[in-house]
Amino acid sequence: MKAICFSGFFLAASLISTAVSAQETFKYESSDQKIYPADTYYEGEYYVESNVIFYGVNQSDSVELDKSKLRVTYEARIIRDTTSSVRQKDRIITLIGNNWYKTFSYIAWLTNMCAHAPSSVAHKYFHPSDYNIVVPDQTYRNLKARTIRNMVMLPKGAKGGLAVYTESQPSFKWELSDTVKNIEGYACQRAVTDYAGRRWTVWFTPEISVDCGFWKFSGLPGLILEASDKTGEYFFQVSSIENFEGPISLYRTSRKEISRKEFRVLEKDIYAHPKRYSSYPDVDVVISTATRTFSLKPDQLVYAYNPMELK
Numbered sequence: 001m002k003a004i005c006f007s008g009f010f011l012a013a014s015l016i017s018t019a020v021s022a023q024e025t026f027k028y029e030s031s032d033q034k035i036y037p038a039d040t041y042y043e044g045e046y047y048v049e050s051n052v053i054f055y056g057v058n059q060s061d062s063v064e065l066d067k068s069k070l071r072v073t074y075e076a077r078i079i080r081d082t083t084s085s086v087r088q089k090d091r092i093i094t095l096i097g098n099n100w101y102k103t104f105s106y107i108a109w110l111t112n113m114c115a116h117a118p119s120s121v122a123h124k125y126f127h128p129s130d131y132n133i134v135v136p137d138q139t140y141r142n143l144k145a146r147t148i149r150n151m152v153m154l155p156k157g158a159k160g161g162l163a164v165y166t167e168s169q170p171s172f173k174w175e176l177s178d179t180v181k182n183i184e185g186y187a188c189q190r191a192v193t194d195y196a197g198r199r200w201t202v203w204f205t206p207e208i209s210v211d212c213g214f215w216k217f218s219g220l221p222g223l224i225l226e227a228s229d230k231t232g233e234y235f236f237q238v239s240s241i242e243n244f245e246g247p248i249s250l251y252r253t254s255r256k257e258i259s260r261k262e263f264r265v266l267e268k269d270i271y272a273h274p275k276r277y278s279s280y281p282d283v284d285v286v287i288s289t290a291t292r293t294f295s296l297k298p299d300q301l302v303y304a305y306n307p308m309e310l311k
Helices: 106-116 260-272
Strands: 003-006 009-014 062-078 088-097 100-105 137-142 147-153 162-168 175-183 186-195 198-205 222-229 234-251 285-288 293-296
Touching (some): 175 198
Antiparallel strands (some): 003 009, 088 100, 100 137, 186 198, 198 222
């Protein structure tokens, strides 16, 4: 694969020019390879509902912030329920422009589009059956203002359904290592940092000269192709990198912005007391899967809670 040059970026080495199957490129080595099907529930004392959705947002109603030059897709394997070592799958996309970066769950995007699309075309937005919405937020990095706008989806049934807050760009203190490895044909360097209660190890390639490109991370001279936290609960690996010209869109919402501090309090309370935030706190929850249907009392409802940011 040869060098590719385009406006705003220069890729000094190879660039994957077409999307590659995530199943073919994902190389996470672990003794724990069991993955939840997307439609899996616990039956008994409690119920874990990890899927969330954008309430109050229609993705067709948006404002264009920037033009994307690069689209990077990551496969995620995440332990959302810390009482179990079973992983869930999500697909994460970062759009990279000259002034804005946007990172979001592709599965969440498909789910929302399917919910708003006419019935005649809704099938075009069905997501793979073994994927979940495990990373329930969208992050918009404003490179000029050095701010990040967060749109965070809250669990189904939680009143409000969506939280919006803006924060200053976090400052990352990276510990660089001489250790290198090859990922998808790129020479990658190891870097470690602490952020929001997790210790992260990332592998970035200076061959693609953008500022990190993944999530909120910044301050590295190259695109991050792999990221994992010390506990092993979060793992992301690149599956495709594409030249991509398209809008980086911010979805309009009537939700009132809150502060990061207010969000952290709200998020913890929702997951700790789901009944308190239920739209129907006195009604049994009826759960239907492909294989069975059962009901749970409101007091039995428990959401899996293991966010990327613990602090």
